[in-house]
Amino acid sequence: MITPDLLQELAATHGTPLFVMDHDELRSNYAMFRRHLPRVQAYYAVKANPDPAIVKSLFDAGASFDVASLPEFMVVHDLIRDLPEVERQEWIWDKIIYANPIKIDETLQTLDRYKPLVTFDNREEITKIRQFAPNSGLVLRIRVPNTGAMVELSSKFGAGPGEAVDLILEAEKEGLTVEGLSFHVGSQTTNFENFVQALNLAALIFREAKERGYDKMFLLDIGGGFPAPYDASVKPFSELAKRINAELERLFPPEIEILAEPGRFMVATAGTAVSKIIGKAVRDGKLCYYIDDGVYHTFSGIIFDHCQYHLESFKEGPTQICTVFGPTCDALDVISMAEELPYNLERGDLLYSRNIGAYSGASSTSFNGFPPAKIIHVNR
Numbered sequence: 316m317i318t319p320d321l322l323q324e325l326a327a328t329h330g331t332p333l334f335v336m337d338h339d340e341l342r343s344n345y346a347m348f349r350r351h352l353p354r355v356q357a358y359y360a361v362k363a364n365p366d367p368a369i370v371k372s373l374f375d376a377g378a379s380f381d382v383a384s385l386p387e388f389m390v391v392h393d394l395i396r397d398l399p400e401v402e403r404q405e406w407i408w409d410k411i412i413y414a415n416p417i418k419i420d421e422t423l424q425t426l427d428r429y430k431p432l433v434t435f436d437n438r439e440e441i442t443k444i445r446q447f448a449p450n451s452g453l454v455l456r457i458r459v460p461n462t463g464a465m466v467e468l469s470s471k472f473g474a475g476p477g478e479a480v481d482l483i484l485e486a487e488k489e490g491l492t493v494e495g496l497s498f499h500v501g502s503q504t505t506n507f508e509n510f511v512q513a514l515n516l517a518a519l520i521f522r523e524a525k526e527r528g529y530d531k532m533f534l535l536d537i538g539g540g541f542p543a544p545y546d547a548s549v550k551p552f553s554e555l556a557k558r559i560n561a562e563l564e565r566l567f568p569p570e571i572e573i574l575a576e577p578g579r580f581m582v583a584t585a586g587t588a589v590s591k592i593i594g595k596a597v598r599d600g601k602l603c604y605y606i607d608d609g610v611y612h613t614f615s616g617i618i619f620d621h622c623q624y625h626l627e628s629f630k631e632g633p634t635q636i637c638t639v640f641g642p643t644c645d646a647l648d649v650i651s652m653a654e655e656l657p658y659n660l661e662r663g664d665l666l667y668s669r670n671i672g673a674y675s676g677a678s679s680t681s682f683n684g685f686p687p688a689k690i691i692h693v694n695r
């Protein structure tokens with residue numbers, strides 16, 4: 316963990332707002348994932364934080380990648396651009412899944428030469444893939460319960476269990492091969508039952524496909540959703556892994572390859588934001604701090620990710636419940652209406668927020684003229 320002393324030192328050197336990425340923590344999250352789920356290959360979901368230095372560290376650690384757009388694909392591709400063409404194609408074929416069920420025609424055209432692995436969940440997409448990327452391998456994304464996830468995804472994507480095998484057979488009729496199934500139980504899933512239900516549903520579809528004469532599926536992609544330990548209510552990852560391993564063992568023979576697309580789990584705990592108090596006021600009897608980072612910037616996850624971050628002070632002192640605002644003129648720019656902070660903080664004092672590595676800077680803007688936080692990578 317990056318100590319408060321180091322955070323202050325970095326802020327003194329680089330100014331604020333600052334976003335500090337701890338690459339040791341990244342590597343340790345990746346290692347923990349692999350240790351607890353030894354049968355599962357981890358495809359880091361680049362959308363959680365597409366910073367090339369993060370992608371590089373996970374690449375060096377041995378990760379594979381889940382991309383959902385051509386720019387995300389290029390971030391990963393850049394790491395291997397110097398390899399000879401044949402090796403590059405092989406690596407991409409082996410290590411990248413294009414996991415956006417809805418793809419742009421031109422993107423498919425560009426990717427076709429790599430024989431990409433792509434997900435789909437509807438008929439229109441079969442037609443599109445056949446036309447623009449006939450060399451693809453297909454993975455059918457199925458809809459699974461997202462109960463209790465912080466970010467729900469099942470209303471946008473996933474074939475219903477009743478139509479799954481029909482779609483697989485239809486793709487086959489069009490000359491394409493469906494190599495397996497995928498699902499996503501919802502981001503930050505703390506209800507581990509979602510994984511159990513999804514695995515059982517997938518196993519039923521594998522069986523139905525076989526019964527109807529289709530036996531070309533050899534992979535199962537269990538998606539993302541692995542929760543970051545934002546607070547003590549999140550049960551340990553080892554507990555989730557134990558349940559997943561037990562279901563995999565019971566439902567899927569060893570020749571079925573298992574992959575996953577963890578995003579948040581890899582990066583959330585590796586990111587820390589440091590911001591500066593730029594104003595202080597009392598409104599309706601409540602102390603308000605204004606800081607130089609907000610929901611248009613590093614704290615964008617408050618809006619888009621439904622995530623609440625906590626702020627901590629480097630200084631100690633008697634506390635009260637405060638409001639913390641971002642720097643823009645928009646009243647939406649609220650970081651917290653109820654943060655316990657010392658009430659004697661002054662303009663120029665710094666605050667920090669841990670566990671903000673996922674879905675944070677990802678949607679940052681320069682709204683109102685305030686630039687995004689400077690990013691510092693720490694490799695100890």
Ligand SMILES: *Cc1c(COP(=O)(O)O)cnc(C)c1O
Pocket residue numbers: 360362363381414415499501502503538539540541576577578579580
């Ligand atoms: C967003 C996304 C992920 C990553 O989800 P996390 O909850 O961050 O692990 C994985 N796969 C797909 C298809 C996604 O859309």
